[in-house]
Amino acid sequence: MIRTNASTINIPTTLPLLPLHDKVLLPGVVTRLQITRRDSIPLFEKILRTYDSRDLSKCVIGAFPVRTPPSTTSQENANKSSSPRAEDVVSTPSPMVPVPSFGKSQGQLVRSSGSVDPANIHRTGCAARLVRLERAVGGFTVVLEGLVRLRLNKITSQSPFFEAEVTPMPDRAVDKADQELQDHIVALRSTSREFVSLLQSLKLPAPVLTQLQKFLDNVAIIPGQVVDLLMSTIESTIDEKIMILDAIDMKERVTKAVELLTRQIHVLKISQKVHDNVEGKLNKKQREFYLREQLAAIKEELGEKDSGEDDELTIIENRLNTANLPAEVQTAVDRELKRLRKMQPSSSEYSVIRNYLDWLADLPWSKSTEDILDVENARKQLNDDHHGLEKVKRRILEYLAVTKLQQMKGDVKGPILCLVGPPGVGKTSLGRSIATAMGRKFHRISLGGVWDESEIRGHRRTYVGALPGLIIHGLKKCGVNNPVFLLDEIDKVGSRGHHGDPSAAFLEVLDPEQNSTFTDHYLNVPFDLSKILFIATANSVDTIPAPLLDRMELITIPGYTYAEKLAIATNHLLPKQIRQHGLSEGDVQVTQEALLKVATGYTRESGVRHLEREIGSLVRAKAVEYAETQEKLQSGESDKATEYQPLVTLTDVEEILGQEKFVNEVTERVAVPGVVTGMAYNGVGGGILFIEVSQMPGKGNLQLTGSLGDVIKESAQIALSWVKSHGYEIGLTNSPSQNVMEKADVHLHMPSGATPKDGPSAGIAMVCALVSMFSNEVVPSTTAMTGEFTLRGLVMPVGGIKEKVIAAHRAGVRKIIMPLRNQKDVTSDVPANVRDDIEFYYASTIWEVLREAFEGRAPVRAASGPTIDSRM
Numbered sequence: 001m002i003r004t005n006a007s008t009i010n011i012p013t014t015l016p017l018l019p020l021h022d023k024v025l026l027p028g029v030v031t032r033l034q035i036t037r038r039d040s041i042p043l044f045e046k047i048l049r050t051y052d053s054r055d056l057s058k059c060v061i062g063a064f065p066v067r068t069p070p071s072t073t074s075q076e077n078a079n080k081s082s083s084p085r086a087e088d089v090v091s092t093p094s095p096m097v098p099v100p101s102f103g104k105s106q107g108q109l110v111r112s113s114g115s116v117d118p119a120n121i122h123r124t125g126c127a128a129r130l131v132r133l134e135r136a137v138g139g140f141t142v143v144l145e146g147l148v149r150l151r152l153n154k155i156t157s158q159s160p161f162f163e164a165e166v167t168p169m170p171d172r173a174v175d176k177a178d179q180e181l182q183d184h185i186v187a188l189r190s191t192s193r194e195f196v197s198l199l200q201s202l203k204l205p206a207p208v209l210t211q212l213q214k215f216l217d218n219v220a221i222i223p224g225q226v227v228d229l230l231m232s233t234i235e236s237t238i239d240e241k242i243m244i245l246d247a248i249d250m251k252e253r254v255t256k257a258v259e260l261l262t263r264q265i266h267v268l269k270i271s272q273k274v275h276d277n278v279e280g281k282l283n284k285k286q287r288e289f290y291l292r293e294q295l296a297a298i299k300e301e302l303g304e305k306d307s308g309e310d311d312e313l314t315i316i317e318n319r320l321n322t323a324n325l326p327a328e329v330q331t332a333v334d335r336e337l338k339r340l341r342k343m344q345p346s347s348s349e350y351s352v353i354r355n356y357l358d359w360l361a362d363l364p365w366s367k368s369t370e371d372i373l374d375v376e377n378a379r380k381q382l383n384d385d386h387h388g389l390e391k392v393k394r395r396i397l398e399y400l401a402v403t404k405l406q407q408m409k410g411d412v413k414g415p416i417l418c419l420v421g422p423p424g425v426g427k428t429s430l431g432r433s434i435a436t437a438m439g440r441k442f443h444r445i446s447l448g449g450v451w452d453e454s455e456i457r458g459h460r461r462t463y464v465g466a467l468p469g470l471i472i473h474g475l476k477k478c479g480v481n482n483p484v485f486l487l488d489e490i491d492k493v494g495s496r497g498h499h500g501d502p503s504a505a506f507l508e509v510l511d512p513e514q515n516s517t518f519t520d521h522y523l524n525v526p527f528d529l530s531k532i533l534f535i536a537t538a539n540s541v542d543t544i545p546a547p548l549l550d551r552m553e554l555i556t557i558p559g560y561t562y563a564e565k566l567a568i569a570t571n572h573l574l575p576k577q578i579r580q581h582g583l584s585e586g587d588v589q590v591t592q593e594a595l596l597k598v599a600t601g602y603t604r605e606s607g608v609r610h611l612e613r614e615i616g617s618l619v620r621a622k623a624v625e626y627a628e629t630q631e632k633l634q635s636g637e638s639d640k641a642t643e644y645q646p647l648v649t650l651t652d653v654e655e656i657l658g659q660e661k662f663v664n665e666v667t668e669r670v671a672v673p674g675v676v677t678g679m680a681y682n683g684v685g686g687g688i689l690f691i692e693v694s695q696m697p698g699k700g701n702l703q704l705t706g707s708l709g710d711v712i713k714e715s716a717q718i719a720l721s722w723v724k725s726h727g728y729e730i731g732l733t734n735s736p737s738q739n740v741m742e743k744a745d746v747h748l749h750m751p752s753g754a755t756p757k758d759g760p761s762a763g764i765a766m767v768c769a770l771v772s773m774f775s776n777e778v779v780p781s782t783t784a785m786t787g788e789f790t791l792r793g794l795v796m797p798v799g800g801i802k803e804k805v806i807a808a809h810r811a812g813v814r815k816i817i818m819p820l821r822n823q824k825d826v827t828s829d830v831p832a833n834v835r836d837d838i839e840f841y842y843a844s845t846i847w848e849v850l851r852e853a854f855e856g857r858a859p860v861r862a863a864s865g866p867t868i869d870s871r872m
């Protein structure tokens, strides 16, 4: 039902007047207002006082728009869209059309506290019935229902609220004979229908639309009311609404409404189009996805593969196709690719499998370099890169020659070479030279500190972040399957890691019978390592597990003599350093004495690494001088000939490198009874060591210090027992039954207490030290000795002769006593210039040792002494 007129409610001629700011109330529309203005609040206070809440609907007021005079604000207000909101229409059943695009509001605020100028009150307004009146914060909340248009005749009172004389102006009945009006009504009907159908497409709730539809069906009878209500559902400005309010004439009102409706339809159509566009886009994407899925399915059905360049999977597939995979690997790849195709690219397993396939595609399954197996060329390369090392070079050339012959027969299973020697003797650089000589790629794997088998063999793919091990990494880096792999410091591989023993992994890697099917845990498919040339390096063989040692052919590189160091420095290290410092040959020259001084006074090593570093320091100092001279030359301050001297002499060495760091240990040492020079050999080369003994009052106990191992401790026990049992023959006691240690304790110490020492080779030196102490005779400090000693007085051979002799020579030793059975080592291994500098004595019994050590001053009772006799 539509309440439209004043017939049901009596409209008094004088009414209280409510000025509406930014708002127009039309007949038939229900609206809610917040009343906070000073000039309106008294009106509602009075109504509350006068009316019972049940009679409230009998209260009628006049709601008149206020037209503020044209100013910035008023202009803005006038232009502001003021369509009634869904909440405005709260109780009128039919025109409740909550058009979504119109937005929502909490009702109109009539807020300003300033009073209204009566002149600004519009002359046309609307009689309104009070539907609800409630007190609210700062005023009232009011719900009004528009009843009929009013004309304002006269404002009769302004305080405490406006009152005015008014005349109701209800709509006249439609004159059916007025054709023009009828035409306009037809136009209104069709536009309003179109409007409603548009609202339909915006999916308004069905009951609302039905009601609206029914209401529009009455357009021919009550076109004025239809227009008034439609105005609450379309967007319009205040001015437009006032225009509709002013349009008492039906034709004018309908015409204006058609105009506004047409505009609204246009706006709705545009928004509909935008809406369709967005939806269309979404659908397009979905459609594309669907089509792509279908396409993939069709292609799979036809067995075709996509050759699109940017398809990641296709790229991997192509790479795998060209990798020439072995059959077993191909099967694994096919299986993984099939799984991958079924997965979502965003899944974590997808990237795991993709990485795995990446690795397989990157490995050089069939790529290799052409070998240059020219023995002559290899010899030249080795000679160019390294001085001396004749035995080593010969063995390498043999190896290459055999490999060449094997290759001709198509069966290559060479041994694994292991270069053993102290640091800095050129093991790594020899490996590099071999690779260069054979024309192969070189890759160094440093094994120091490798504790887990997984570092060699990789982690299984089930681990998060799993990767292949060092071998497969190396192959990927080289890009060929036949590089030279240098397994550096294989003796430093730790055992018993958390994930197995890494040296056990090498058993497979280094076994020519097994390594053709080496399986990395990550790859989980075999890779043929048999084409790789493995060269291992080690400082000492002691810590290499026996099964691993068994698989390798050892090539020992002993330390260098000073003469060899001098040659290496002159021919290799100095030219290399000059090149590395950006100078050219001739810019720095170092005299032989100066180089020797650097080797003897500034380094103490078996190799030449420190020597190279010190030479580097010399060259750097000269490079600075050279650069300064160049600057001066350019600025014309001096000329090169007078200023820069390329020659480095003995005196320059001390100036540049500072004080000599090492002095001759042995010659510095004062010979005292109870001290003897021994000879040692360990993984980092040879050296000399001193054996010191002293006695003190006691009961015949032996105390040992100096980080001695079990074997060396036993040697000391044996030496003491022998001396005690032969005290009389040696001349230490007056009768054979007397004990030399009756009232004494002996302390044996080997200095450099922090360095662990072991081995039996100090045996004869310990005997000499004890005899020296008891007899108070000295053994010259330039006499050194090495040899194992038995309780029966025999001198047994020992190892590391070359290193020991060279180191002793470096330390200033001039006489060496050693086992007779080591004589061959001296003649074959020790360089002639060292041999010429040293007196060698070869002994097979301890009596011979004592005679030579004490140089005839030996306190031996019998002139020759028993040879291999024992009193035990």
Ligand SMILES: Nc1ncnc2c1ncn2[C@@H]1O[C@H](COP(=O)(O)OP(=O)(O)OP(=O)(O)O)[C@@H](O)[C@H]1O
Pocket: 385, 386, 387, 388, 389, 421, 422, 423, 424, 425, 426, 427, 428, 429, 430, 488, 537, 538, 539, 568, 572, 573, 607, 608, 609, 612
């Ligand atoms: N006989 C030699 N002739 C020429 N240069 C040499 C010779 N021996 C060693 N060198 C040089 O000495 C330096 C150190 O050698 P390298 O690094 O190969 O030693 P290494 O035995 O592998 O040591 P480490 O056991 O510490 O790894 C290199 O510059 C190398 O060229």
